[in-house]
Amino acid sequence: xxxxxxxxxxxxxxxxxxxxxxxxxxxxxxxxxxxxxxxxxxxxxxxxxxxxxxxxxxxxxxxxxxxxxxxxxxxxxxxxxxxxxxxxxxxxxxxxxxxxxxxxxxxxxxxxxxxxxxxxxxxxxxxxxxxxxxxxxxxxxxxxxxxxxxxxxxxxxxxxxxxxxxxxxxxxxxxxxxxxxxxxxxxxxxxxxxxxxxxxxxxxxxxxxxxxxxxxxxxxxxxxxxxxxxxxxxxxxxxxxxxxxxxxxxxxxxxxxxxxxxxxxxxxxxxxxxxxxxxxxxxxxxxxxxxxxxxxxxxxxxxxxxxxxxxxxxxxxxxxxxxxxxxxxxxxxxxxxxxxxxxxxxxxxxxxxxxxxxxxxxxxxxxxxxxxxxxxxxxxxxxxxxxxxxxxxxxxxxxxxxxxxxxxxxxxxxxxxxxxxxxxxxxxxxxxxxxxxxxxxxxxxxxxxxxxxxxxxxxxxxxxxxxxxxxxxxxxxxxxxxxxxxxxxxxxxxxxxxx
Ligand code: NAD
Numbered sequence: 001x002x003x004x005x006x007x008x009x010x011x012x013x014x015x016x017x018x019x020x021x022x023x024x025x026x027x028x029x030x031x032x033x034x035x036x037x038x039x040x041x042x043x044x045x046x047x048x049x050x051x052x053x054x055x056x057x058x059x060x061x062x063x064x065x066x067x068x069x070x071x072x073x074x075x076x077x078x079x080x081x082x083x084x085x086x087x088x089x090x091x092x093x094x095x096x097x098x099x100x101x102x103x104x105x106x107x108x109x110x111x112x113x114x115x116x117x118x119x120x121x122x123x124x125x126x127x128x129x130x131x132x133x134x135x136x137x138x139x140x141x142x143x144x145x146x147x148x149x150x151x152x153x154x155x156x157x158x159x160x161x162x163x164x165x166x167x168x169x170x171x172x173x174x175x176x177x178x179x180x181x182x183x184x185x186x187x188x189x190x191x192x193x194x195x196x197x198x199x200x201x202x203x204x205x206x207x208x209x210x211x212x213x214x215x216x217x218x219x220x221x222x223x224x225x226x227x228x229x230x231x232x233x234x235x236x237x238x239x240x241x242x243x244x245x246x247x248x249x250x251x252x253x254x255x256x257x258x259x260x261x262x263x264x265x266x267x268x269x270x271x272x273x274x275x276x277x278x279x280x281x282x283x284x285x286x287x288x289x290x291x292x293x294x295x296x297x298x299x300x301x302x303x304x305x306x307x308x309x310x311x312x313x314x315x316x317x318x319x320x321x322x323x324x325x326x327x328x329x330x331x332x333x334x335x336x337x338x339x340x341x342x343x344x345x346x347x348x349x350x351x352x353x354x355x356x357x358x359x360x361x362x363x364x365x366x367x368x369x370x371x372x373x374x375x376x377x378x379x380x381x382x383x384x385x386x387x388x389x390x391x392x393x394x395x396x397x398x399x400x401x402x403x404x405x406x407x408x409x410x411x412x413x414x415x416x417x418x419x420x421x422x423x424x425x426x427x428x429x430x431x432x433x434x435x436x437x438x439x440x441x442x443x444x445x446x447x448x449x450x451x452x453x454x455x456x457x458x459x460x461x462x463x464x465x466x467x468x469x470x471x472x473x474x475x476x477x478x479x480x481x482x483x484x485x486x487x488x489x490x491x492x493x494x495x496x497x498x499x
Contacts, residue, residue: 008052012044012337013104013114020101022202023054025061025222028068029215035060040224042199045111045345045381046335054198057221062190062234065219069161069188070240072216077158077186081135084184088132090211095125095176098207106171106200107336111344111381112299114336124173124204126463127479131180134484138185151495156488158186159266160242163235165256166201167248168194168347169302175201177467177478178245178268179208179218185487187243191220192231194248196347198222232256239263243487246270247304250427250472268476268486270304270468272401273429276422277307277458278444280415281315283434287456289323292407295432295458297331297385300343301405302351304473305430305452305461308402311418314411321389321409325370328407331385333376343405345381352381355404359386362408367391372405415440423449428471432458451477 008021015021023039024031038056043049055061095102103117112120140155162182166174171194182189193201205220223231235241236259246256247270260267277295279288295307312320334341346352352375359373372386383404391408402408412418422431431450435441445453451469454460461467466477476486 009050013108015101015104015108017098017101020098020105020203020206021052021199022206023052025055025057025065025220026202026205026209027061027065027219027221028071029209032061034058038227040195042109042196044108044337045196045347046337047380051109051199054202054222056227057192057223057231058227059230059234061221062231063238065190065221066161066235066238066241068216068219069190072214073158073161073188076188076214076217079186081138084186085132085135087211087213088128088135088180088183091208091213092125092128092132094207094211095121095128095204099125102172102200102203105203106197107344109199110168110171110197111336111347113341113344115340116299117336120170120173123461123463124170124176127173127176127180130463130479131184131484134181134481135184138484138488149496149498151498153493153495154490155493156185156485157491159487159489160187161240162187162189162243162245162487163241164189164191165232165244165246165248166191166193168196169299169304171197171200172204174247175204177463178247179204181478181483182243182245182487183213183217185484187487188217189219190235190241191218192228193220193222195223195225195228232259236260236263236265241265244268245476245486250474253474266486268468268478269474270476270478271429271472271474272427273304273306273469273473274308274401274425274427275305275430275432275450276425276448277310277431278412278418278422278433279310279312279316279320280418280433280435280437280440281313282437282440283316284436284456285316285320285323288320288434289327291432291434291454291456291458292324293327293458295454296407297328297343297405298459300346300383302347302403304401306403307407307432307458309421310407310409311412311421312409313418314413317409317411321370321387324407324409325387328371328385328387331405333382333384334378343385345378346383346404348381351403352383355383355402355406358400358402358404359388359406362388362391365392367408415444419444419447423447426472427469429469429473430454430460
């Protein structure tokens, strides 16, 4: 097998290291092509132009990747924590060194503004740095024995081969957030990046290789959406794969949970969100506007923790809606390759169609447009930053993720009503509220059914903090002191006859 031959078309963001654009799968320390020669296109969402054709992996490559990972696990699991830590640190250093190029590549294939892409590379690298440090702190327990002459211990062991499947909206961070703890724990990895944004993930893997991560420890197989189920099935059926870490939509997460049942794999599922954002009557409105702009318009609203439903107290509704309309009206829209804009295109036509449909449904039900409300004149997959007001009651608790730059505002009158509406969803990833009342802050933080709560703050994610959801937003936590345990099992050791 050789790597699929292809070279990138154009270089609109002036990447320096074009050799970071990889077009094959990385298995057992080598870049290889799909045996059938099948490829699929990676497109620039800003104008639909082809970036490059890359290998369209299937079951054969998935199996080869699992073979390589299983073989590498035999030795990788016994490397010292210091070795794993140093390699992760070296990888972190290379990612930071190539921050600009990784950001350019991400902006090219994903469409987010360059400044945001740079921020994401730093944020993603933060997980590599964090888990380089945590690797050395995977302490076990010495348990006080109830029986004389015994010693009782609990030690942490790596689970085995971990299969990682990631979405397109944070193409670097989602990979780093999973590879970092997996490698730190002593697991080896097989991965399938999102079909819309595989190049960022492949470039990261190339840098891991350059950092000295041994052959077989990291394996990655790109695939089109049509071929992805074959890859997933190969890993689900493989008893050597002991862990699935998935970030993506709730329906696919459920498929993977069902498919893992036969081999009882451990699962981390970071799934869809439906974040409420509540503005109470005692909020500082400027703080609330700033928090909501961050919670809604970063990544053109294409974030699992993006504010999806904004509930504003009746007494401040008009003032707040006016301030939001001003702030959203100032957002600039354009392609990363054409300059520094606030909002890029949506990821593809399917995403644009969905946003259009949701806005049409809201307007048909009686909502009004304050700002935006239509496709953007840039064409392609661009949509105008939009504020909808007076979104009717039955849509206030709509559970559908907008995943676009559309902000629906609705009114409430009491704290109980706001909390009930916020919780009236199958999801429970992030929730936000703004208030200056300390008693309310503690009370409402406790009442919201969500894995993460932002209070007077809209940008809450950090490698220092546990990221994850409740309800149908999934289970498992990424980042923080809790993230490593997702890739470890505890072994209890009981020693007797010690006198
Ligand atoms: P998606 O579920 O369609 O795709 C995610 C990944 O799953 C992709 O790699 C895709 O190829 C793969 N996939 C698709 N069908 C599959 C199948 N049958 N078997 C195995 N894998 C399959 O999600 P998306 O639209 O690409 O991403 C957006 C979703 O991800 C949103 O719902 C968003 O909320 C969620 N998300 C969640 C988090 C989080 O941390 N909770 C973070 C980012 C995105």
